[in-house]
Amino acid sequence: MSAFDDRPPRAGVVLTGVFSLGVVLTTGFGAIVALVGGLALVAATHTRRRVLAGVGAVCQLLGLLAAGTAGAGPVPILAGMVLSIAAWDTHLYTIDLARTLGRATPTRRLLAVHLSITVLVATLLGATGYVIYSSIGNGYPIGTVLSLFCGAVVLLWLSRG
Amino acid sequence: MASAGVVQRTNRWYGIAGVSLCCIGAGVLASAPVLVLAGVVAVGFAFADRIDSEPNHAIEISRSLATDTPTAGEELTVTLQITNRSDSICYDCRTIDGVPPALTVSDGSPRLGRPLAPGGTVTTEYTITAERGVHEFDDCWVSIGNATGTLVRQLRVPATGQSSVSCVPTAPQPVECALYGQAVGSTGRIATQTGGSGTEFHAVREYRRGDPPSRIDWNRAARTGELSTIEYVRERAATVVVVVDARAPAYCNADPHGQPAIERAIDGAYAITEGLLRTTNRVGVSALSPTDCWLEPSTGDDHRSQLRKLFGTHPALSPTAPTEPYLPLTMLKQLRHRLPSDAQVVLCTPLADSYPALAGRRLTAHGYPTTIVSPDPTLSIDDGTDDPRVAIAALERAERVRSLRNDGIRCIDWRNEPIQVSVERAIRRWSR
Numbered sequence: 001m002s003a004f005d006d007r008p009p010r011a012g013v014v015l016t017g018v019f020s021l022g023v024v025l026t027t028g029f030g031a032i033v034a035l036v037g038g039l040a041l042v043a044a045t046h047t048r049r050r051v052l053a054g055v056g057a058v059c060q061l062l063g064l065l066a067a068g069t070a071g072a073g074p075v076p077i078l079a080g081m082v083l084s085i086a087a088w089d090t091h092l093y094t095i096d097l098a099r100t101l102g103r104a105t106p107t108r109r110l111l112a113v114h115l116s117i118t119v120l121v122a123t124l125l126g127a128t129g130y131v132i133y134s135s136i137g138n139g140y141p142i143g144t145v146l147s148l149f150c151g152a153v154v155l156l157w158l159s160r161g
Numbered sequence: 162m163a164s165a166g167v168v169q170r171t172n173r174w175y176g177i178a179g180v181s182l183c184c185i186g187a188g189v190l191a192s193a194p195v196l197v198l199a200g201v202v203a204v205g206f207a208f209a210d211r212i213d214s215e216p217n218h219a220i221e222i223s224r225s226l227a228t229d230t231p232t233a234g235e236e237l238t239v240t241l242q243i244t245n246r247s248d249s250i251c252y253d254c255r256t257i258d259g260v261p262p263a264l265t266v267s268d269g270s271p272r273l274g275r276p277l278a279p280g281g282t283v284t285t286e287y288t289i290t291a292e293r294g295v296h297e298f299d300d301c302w303v304s305i306g307n308a309t310g311t312l313v314r315q316l317r318v319p320a321t322g323q324s325s326v327s328c329v330p331t332a333p334q335p336v337e338c339a340l341y342g343q344a345v346g347s348t349g350r351i352a353t354q355t356g357g358s359g360t361e362f363h364a365v366r367e368y369r370r371g372d373p374p375s376r377i378d379w380n381r382a383a384r385t386g387e388l389s390t391i392e393y394v395r396e397r398a399a400t401v402v403v404v405v406d407a408r409a410p411a412y413c414n415a416d417p418h419g420q421p422a423i424e425r426a427i428d429g430a431y432a433i434t435e436g437l438l439r440t441t442n443r444v445g446v447s448a449l450s451p452t453d454c455w456l457e458p459s460t461g462d463d464h465r466s467q468l469r470k471l472f473g474t475h476p477a478l479s480p481t482a483p484t485e486p487y488l489p490l491t492m493l494k495q496l497r498h499r500l501p502s503d504a505q506v507v508l509c510t511p512l513a514d515s516y517p518a519l520a521g522r523r524l525t526a527h528g529y530p531t532t533i534v535s536p537d538p539t540l541s542i543d544d545g546t547d548d549p550r551v552a553i554a555a556l557e558r559a560e561r562v563r564s565l566r567n568d569g570i571r572c573i574d575w576r577n578e579p580i581q582v583s584v585e586r587a588i589r590r591w592s593r
Contacts, residue, residue, distance in 0.1 A: 068196035069196070072195060077195040078198060082202060085202065089310075092171075096171070096310075101255055101273075104272075106274075113253075114253060117308050125204075154208055
C-alpha cells in the first residue's frame, strides 16, 4: 500500500517563491531583509514549519518598513505589501492543501482560484488606498479626514472582535 | 447531499490587524505616508476576514464501480462524481472518498480538490485492488471553503450509487494435510489402526466364514492346508472442522502496510479444506470470533460452493479486525458443543497470543485431536527489520510452537513459503 504523500504541492512552493521574489524586487533598500524573509518563507512552505514561516513574514515586513522609511514611492510599497500578503496566503493555503489532499492530487485549479481572489482583493485595496493617497497629495483635506475617521472606526471594530 | 457539518474559522488572517498597526505606527513615527498607505491593504484583509459569509453549498456525490463482485486481486475502477447543487460558486471544494480500510488504492487518488460552479459536476477516477471479503465504502469527507478561505465547513456526505464490494476468492490449490488416524465409517484415505479392505498389508488372521475368496492367502493354504485371510489397513474418511482464529490479535502483521496474518490463515484454511474435500472427508468450518460462524461438516459440490462463499464473505472473517469483545472460554465451549464426537480440528492461527495454544490443548483434551496451522506474522524481521517488538513477538511465538509440539499437538509452522512446503515438512517430521 502506498502511504499518503502529505508533502506540499510543488506549484504552491514555487508560487510562494515567485511572490517573495516580487517583494524583494519592490523593497529596494530593504531587499536583503526581504530576501532572507522570502527564503525562510519558501523553506517553511517546503518543510511545513510554522515558526520559520513567521520569521519569514516578519522579515518581509521589516524589508517593507525599511524601504518605506528610506523614501520608496507609494507604488513599490503597495505592490510589495500586496505581494507579501499573497506570499503568506500561498504558504498557508499550500500547507492546508498538503494536509488534506497531498501532493498526488491535482490542486492547481484550487490554488489558481484562491490566489486570484487574494491578489484581486489586495490589488483593489491597494488601488483604493492609492486613490486616497493621491487625493491627499492633491490637497483635499475633507477626504483625508473622512478616510482617517473611517480607518479608525474599522481598526476599533477589528480590535474589539 | 451536504448536511450541516462543522464550520471552522481557519484564522488565515490572524494577526493581520497587528501588521497593519505596525505599518501605520512606523509610518507615523518615520513621517513616511507610504507606510500608512501599506497599512490600508492589511486593514482590508482584516476586514474581509470578518465579513466573508459561511460556505453553505449543497454537495451531492455519486459513486460507481466497474463491478461490485470482482475476483481477488482484480483492479477495480471507482468513479466519483461530485456536483454542486447550490446557486453559488463553491470556490474550494475538497472531497476524500471513504475507501474501505482493507483495500489499497493502486492508481489515482480518492482525493479531489476543485472549485465548482453552480450546478457544476466534476468526475474523478481511481483504481483499487480487490481483496477477499465484503468491503463497505464509508461516507465521503467533504470540506467547502468560502472565497477568502477564512471559513471552512467540514461534513460527511453519503455517496449515492454503489457502496460495497464483495470479493469471493478463487479456489486455491488443494493442500493435503495429514490427519490423525481417527476416522468414521465411510471409505476414505485416512489409514486406521484396524484391518479390513484396502491396499496396504495389515495382518493375516484365521479364515472366517464369509470372507471374500480374493482375500484368502492361497499360497499359505497350499503350503499348510489351512485357510487364512489377509487383512489390509482400513482406510476411512474423517470428519474435520477447520477453525480460523479471527479474533483481533490475529489481524497482526510485522509490516504495517502488509496484509494481516489472518489473510494467510484464511488462505491456508481454504487450501486445506479443498484438499480434505478432495479425499472424501467431511469438512466443516468455524471461527474463533465474536461473530458466530459455523458450517456443519459435509461433502459434495454444494458444500464446496458454500465453503467458498463463507471464506469470501462471512462477517466473522471480515478483512478488518472485530471491535466486539471476544469471550474466550464461552466461545470455546460453544465450539466444543458443536463439534461432532468423531471430529478432529485443524486450527489456523498466527499464534499471536497464548489463547489459540490454550484452545488447541483444551480441544485435544476433550477428545478432538487438533492440528495447528500457523502462518508466521513475524517474518519481516528476516528482511532486515530490527523492531525489538517484532523480535520479542517472534520469540514468544516460537516458544508457543515448541510448547505445543512438546505437548504432542501437531503444529505446522508456516513460514514465508507455499503452505504445501510447510505441510510436507511437517509430515516428514511426524513420520520419523
